[in-house]
Amino acid sequence: xxxxxxxxxxxxxxxxxxxxxxxxxxxxxxxxxxxxxxxxxxxxxxxxxxxxxxxxxxxxxxxxxxxxxxxxxxxxxxxxxxxxxxxxxxxxxxxxxxxxxxxxxxxxxxxxxxxxxxxxxxxxxxxxxxxxxxxxxxxxxxxxxxxxxxxxxxxxxxxxxxxxxxxxxxxxxxxxxxxxxxxxxxxxxxxxxxxxxxxxxxxxxxxxxxxxxxxxxxxxxxxxxxxxxxxxxxxxxxxxxxxxxxxxxxxxxxxxxxxxxxxxxxxxxxxxxxx
Amino acid sequence: xxxxxxxxxxxxxxxxxxxxxxxxxxxxxxxxxxxxxxxxxxxxxxxxxxxxxxxxxxxxxxxxxxxxxxxxxxxxxxxxxxxxxxxxxxxxxxxxxxxxxxxxxxxxxxxxxxxxxxxxxxxxxxxxxxxxxxxxxxxxxxxxxxxxxxxxxxxxxxxxxxxxxxxxxxxxxxxxxxxxxxxxxxxxxxxxxxxxxxxxxxxxxxxxxxxxxxxxxxxxxxxxxxxxxxxxxxxxxxxxxxxxxxxxxxxxxxxxxxxxxxxxxxxxxxxxxxxxxxxxxxxxxxxxxxxx
Amino acid sequence: xxxxxxxxxxxxxxxxxxxxxxxxxxxxxxxxxxxxxxxxxxxxxxxxxxxxxxxxxxxxxxxxxxxxxxxxxxxxxxxxxxxxxxxxxxxxxxxxxxxxxxxxxxxxxxxxxxxxxxxxxxxxxxxxxxxxxxxxxxxxxxxxxxxxxxxxxxxxxxxxxxxxxxxxxxxxxxxxxxxxxxxxxxxxxxxxxxxxxxxxxxxxxxxxxxxxxxxxxxxxxxxxxxxxxxxxxxxxxxxxxxxxxxxxxxxxxxxxxxxxxxxxxxxxxxxxxxxxxxxxxxxxxxxxxxxxxxxxxxxxxxxxxxxxxxxxxxxxxxxxxxxxxxx
Numbered sequence: 068x069x070x071x072x073x074x075x076x077x078x079x080x081x082x083x084x085x086x087x088x089x090x091x092x093x094x095x096x097x098x099x100x101x102x103x104x105x106x107x108x109x110x111x112x113x114x115x116x117x118x119x120x121x122x123x124x125x126x127x128x129x130x131x132x133x134x135x136x137x138x139x140x141x142x143x144x145x146x147x148x149x150x151x152x153x154x155x156x157x158x159x160x161x162x163x164x165x166x167x168x169x170x171x172x173x174x175x176x177x178x179x180x181x182x183x184x185x186x187x188x189x190x191x192x193x194x195x196x197x198x199x200x201x202x203x204x205x206x207x208x209x210x211x212x213x214x215x216x217x218x219x220x221x222x223x224x225x226x227x228x229x230x231x232x233x234x235x236x237x238x239x240x241x242x243x244x245x246x247x248x249x250x251x252x253x254x255x256x257x258x259x260x261x262x263x264x265x266x267x268x269x270x271x272x273x274x275x276x277x278x279x280x281x282x283x284x285x286x287x288x289x290x291x292x293x294x295x296x297x298x299x300x301x302x303x304x305x306x307x308x309x310x311x312x313x314x315x316x317x318x319x320x321x322x323x324x325x326x327x328x329x330x331x332x333x334x335x336x337x338x339x340x341x342x
Numbered sequence: 343x344x345x346x347x348x349x350x351x352x353x354x355x356x357x358x359x360x361x362x363x364x365x366x367x368x369x370x371x372x373x374x375x376x377x378x379x380x381x382x383x384x385x386x387x388x389x390x391x392x393x394x395x396x397x398x399x400x401x402x403x404x405x406x407x408x409x410x411x412x413x414x415x416x417x418x419x420x421x422x423x424x425x426x427x428x429x430x431x432x433x434x435x436x437x438x439x440x441x442x443x444x445x446x447x448x449x450x451x452x453x454x455x456x457x458x459x460x461x462x463x464x465x466x467x468x469x470x471x472x473x474x475x476x477x478x479x480x481x482x483x484x485x486x487x488x489x490x491x492x493x494x495x496x497x498x499x500x501x502x503x504x505x506x507x508x509x510x511x512x513x514x515x516x517x518x519x520x521x522x523x524x525x526x527x528x529x530x531x532x533x534x535x536x537x538x539x540x541x542x543x544x545x546x547x548x549x550x551x552x553x554x555x556x557x558x559x560x561x562x563x564x565x566x567x568x569x570x571x572x573x574x575x576x577x578x579x580x581x582x583x584x585x586x587x588x589x590x591x592x593x594x595x596x597x598x599x600x601x602x603x604x605x606x607x608x609x610x611x612x613x614x615x616x617x618x619x620x621x622x623x624x625x626x627x628x629x630x631x632x633x634x
Numbered sequence: 635x636x637x638x639x640x641x642x643x644x645x646x647x648x649x650x651x652x653x654x655x656x657x658x659x660x661x662x663x664x665x666x667x668x669x670x671x672x673x674x675x676x677x678x679x680x681x682x683x684x685x686x687x688x689x690x691x692x693x694x695x696x697x698x699x700x701x702x703x704x705x706x707x708x709x710x711x712x713x714x715x716x717x718x719x720x721x722x723x724x725x726x727x728x729x730x731x732x733x734x735x736x737x738x739x740x741x742x743x744x745x746x747x748x749x750x751x752x753x754x755x756x757x758x759x760x761x762x763x764x765x766x767x768x769x770x771x772x773x774x775x776x777x778x779x780x781x782x783x784x785x786x787x788x789x790x791x792x793x794x795x796x797x798x799x800x801x802x803x804x805x806x807x808x809x810x811x812x813x814x815x816x817x818x819x820x821x822x823x824x825x826x827x828x829x830x831x832x833x834x835x836x837x838x839x840x841x842x843x844x845x846x847x848x849x850x851x852x853x854x855x856x857x858x859x860x861x862x863x864x865x866x867x868x869x870x871x872x873x874x875x876x877x878x879x880x881x882x883x884x885x886x887x888x889x890x891x892x893x894x895x896x897x898x899x900x901x902x903x904x905x906x907x908x909x910x911x912x913x914x915x916x917x918x919x920x921x922x923x924x925x926x927x928x929x930x931x932x933x934x935x936x937x938x939x940x941x942x943x944x945x946x947x948x949x950x951x952x953x954x955x956x957x958x959x960x961x
Binding site (some may be wrong): 074076077078081084087088090094095098103110111116151155158159160161168170177179180181182183184185186188189190191192194195196209210213214216220230235239245246250270272275276277281291292295296306309310316317318321324328331332335336 | 353354363364366386426444449456460466467475476513520572590593606632
C-alpha cells in the first residue's frame with residue numbers, strides 16, 4: 068500500500084499538470100507550425116504540412132524585419148541594464164551590509180519603497196522629455212536600472228552577509244584600498260549571486276512590456292514584447308504567425324532556464340523570503 | 343594623560359559606493375514619485391501645469407468607471423493573492439512529498455513564471471475564445487456550455503485572475519517549497535509517535551511553521567496584484583466596457599487620452615492604496631513573528 | 635624589530651566601555667600573549683593594535699612611531715586570523731603575494747619572495763592550489779606565509795590555533811615558537827587557552843573585564859599570581875580557591891592552594907574529607923574530595939597511591955606554597 072500510493076498520486080498529478088501547465092505550450096507550438104487556415108480553427112489537430120520554417124521566415128520578414136530589430140533592441144537594453152545593475156547594486160549591498168551608518172536606514176527605506184511602489188509614470192515621462200531621454204535606449208536602460216536596483220541590492224546584501232569580514236580586514240592589512248578590497252577580494256566571491264542576478268534580471272527586463280510601452284514608443288525603438296503585442300492586432304487572422312512569434316519569445320527564457328535552473332530558484336526564493 | 347588628536351580615519355567601506363546607484367534611483371524613480379503628488383493637483387500637458395486643487399481626485403471618484411477600476415484592483419489583488427497562496431501551498435506540499443516525477447513537475451509548474459506575460463496573455467485569450475477556444479470546445483465535449491470567459495463583463499476580471507494564477511503560482515510554490523524544506527523533519531516523526539494524523543500534522547505543524555513563507559507569498563502577490571497591468575492589458579484592455587479595468591490600466595488610458603493630471607492622480611491613488619494595505623499588513627506580520 | 639607601547643588605551647562601543655585604560659610596554663623581539671576569558675577584551679585590544687578597530691582614547695606607538703590613527707597597512711604589522719582569512723578565489727601563491735602585488739612590486743620580486751616564504755613553510759608543492767584544497771594545518775601555514783612576506787615589525791595572531799585539532803595544535807605551537815626564534819620579530823598572540831600562553835610566551839598579559847590583571851613571565855604568573863583570578867586562570871587543574879569564612883579563618887579574603895601542592899595521606903593531615911571521585915590520568919591521579927566546613931578540593935597525586943571513593947582522606951598543604959589574597 069505504501070509503495071503504491073506515491074505512484075498513484077504521481078500519475079494523477081502528472082495528468083493534471085500536463086493538462087493545466089503543458090497543454091498551453093503544446094498549443095503554442097502546434098499553432099506555430101500550421102498553415103493559416105488550419106491555425107484559424109484553433110484546435111489540436113495535427114497540421115497537414117509542418118510549416119515551421121515558412122512561418123518562421125514570414126514572422127521574421129514581417130514589417131521589414133521588425134522582429135530582428137526588436138530582438139536587437141531588447142538585447143542591447145537587457146545587456147546594458149543588467150551590467151550596470153550588477154555593479155551598482157553589488158556596491159550598495161556591500162556597504163549596506165558592512166557599515167553601520169545613518170545612511171543605512173535611508174538606503175533600507177529606499178530599497179523597501181523600490182520593491183513595493185509602482186513608478187509614477189507620467190511624471191517620469193515628463194522628466195525624461197525634459198532631459199532629452201524620452202524615446203531613447205539610454206533612457207530605457209536608466210529606467211530599468213532604477214526600477215530593478217532594489218531587488219538586486221537585496222540579493223547582494225543578504226549574500227554578502229555570508230562572506231567573512233576577516234577577508235576584508237586581511238586585505239586591508241595587505242594594503243588594499245577600499246575599491247581594491249571590493250573589486251579584487253569581495254566581488255569575485257559574489258559570483259554565485261551575480262549569476263543569479265544576471266539571469267533573473269535578464270529575464271525580467273527582456274520580458275518587460277509596461278516600461279517600454281510608456282517610455283520607448285516609436286517604431287525604430289520596438290522591443291520584443293511590444294512587437295508581440297502589436298502583432299496581436301495585426302495578425303488577428305493569422306494565428307499561425309502570431310503563435311510563431313510567441314514561440315520565439317518563449318524560447319530564450321526556456322534556454323536560460325535549462326542552463327541556470329538552480330540560480331533562478333535560488334534568486335527567486337532568496338529575494339522572496341526577504342521581500 | 344596623552345590624548346591623541348583624532349584625525350578622521352577613512353572607513354574601508356566608503357559611502358561613495360552608494361552614489362552612482364543613488365543618483366540613478368533618485369533621479370529616475372524617487373524624483374518622479376515625489377513630483378507626482380504635485381502634478382496630481384494640476385491640469386497638466388507635460389509643459390505647463392495649472393494648479394486645480396483636488397479637482398482630479400474629485401473627478402476620479404465621481405466617474406463610475408474610474409471607481410470601478412479601483413474596486414476591480416482590490417478584487418483582483420485579493421483574488422490572485424488568495425489563490426496563489428492556497429494553490430501554492432497545496433502544490434508545494436504535493437511537490438515535496440514522495441511522488442513520481444517530482445522534479446519534472448516542479449519544472450513544469452515553475453516555467454510559466456519565466457515566460458513573457460504578453461505571450462501568455464495572447465495564448466489564453468485565444469484558448470478562451472467563446473466558441474472556438476479549446477477550453478470551451480473541451481467543455482462542450484463533456485456537455486457543459488462554456489461561458490464567454492473574456493466577453494462576459496461579469497467574468498472577464500475573474501478569467502484574467504485565473505490566468506495570473508496559472509502564470510504566477512510557480513513562484514508561490516517555489517517559496518513554499520523553500521519554507522517547507524526549512525521545517526525540521528523531526529517534528530513530523532515526533533508527532534507521528536504522538537499519534538497525529540496527516541491532516542492534523544498539516545494543520546498543527548506545517549501551517550504554523552511555514553508561516554514566514556506564507557507571509558512572503560501573500561505580500562509579494564498582493565504587491566504584484568495591486569500593480570498588475572500587462573496581463574490585463576494583453577487580454578482585455580480593461581474590457582468589455584470597463585468591466586476589467588484596474589488602476590494601472592486606468593492610469594495608462596488617461597495618459598493615452600492626454601489627461602496627464604488625472605492619470606497622475608490615479609497613480610497617487612495607487613500609491614496610497616498599496617501603502618494603506620501593505621504597511622499595516624507588514625506591521626502585523628512583523629509583530630506576529632516577534633511574538634513567536 | 636620594533637617594540638609596541640600602549641598608553642592608557644581605551645575603547646567604548648557607545649556607552650559601553652570594553653577596554654578601560656591599558657598601559658603596556660612590549661619590548662622589541664618579545665613574544666607576548668594576551669590571555670583571558672571570552673569577553674575580556676583581548677581580541678579588541680589586538681584589533682586596535684592592528685588598526686582594524688578605532689581607539690577611543692590613548693596613544694599607541696609601534697617602533698617609537700605614533701600609529702594611533704595610522705591605516706592598518708601603514709603600521710608595519712601583519713596578522714594571522716582565527717579563520718585564516720585566506721582569499722578563496724586565489725591560489726596559495728596569489729594569497730601570499732597579494733599584499734606585494736597591491737603595492738605594485740615587480741612580478742619577479744613577488745615571485746621570489748613568495749617562493750622564499752613557501753620554502754620556509756614547506757608550502758612549495760602547494761603553491762598552485764586553492765585554499766579549499768588544503769588541510770587545516772596547511773591553511774594555517776599559508777596565513778603565516780602571507781604575514782611573513784610583508785616583512786612586518788610586529789606579528790599579530792588572533793587565536794590562530796583554535797580551529798585545529800589537539801595534536802595539530804601542539805605541532806603548530808612548536809612551529810610558531812620556532813618561527814619566533816628564527817625571525818626574532820615581536821609577536822603578539824591572543825588566546826583563551828592558558829596552555830598556549832604558558833608554553834609560548836616570553837610575557838603573558840592576563841586581561842579581565844577590559845583591564846590588565848597581571849603582566850609577567852609564565853612562571854611569574856604561576857608562582858606569584860597577583861590576584862585570585864590569575865591564580866585560578868593559570869595552571870591546570872586550576873588552583874583550589876576558598877573565600878568567605880574558610881579564608882577568614884586563615885586571615886585573608888581568598889585562600890588558594892594548587893592541587894600539586896596538596897599532600898594526601900590516609901592517616902593524618904590538616905584537613906580531612908570524604909573522597910568523591912578519582913581521575914586516573916596515567917602517571918598522575920586527581921583526587922576530588924570535600925573538606926567539611928571548607929569546600930571542595932582537588933589534589934594531584936601519584937597514580938600508584940591507592941585512594942578509593944567514599945574513603946576518608948587527610949590533606950596537608952605544602953609549606954610556602956599557600957596563597958593568601960587580600961581580595
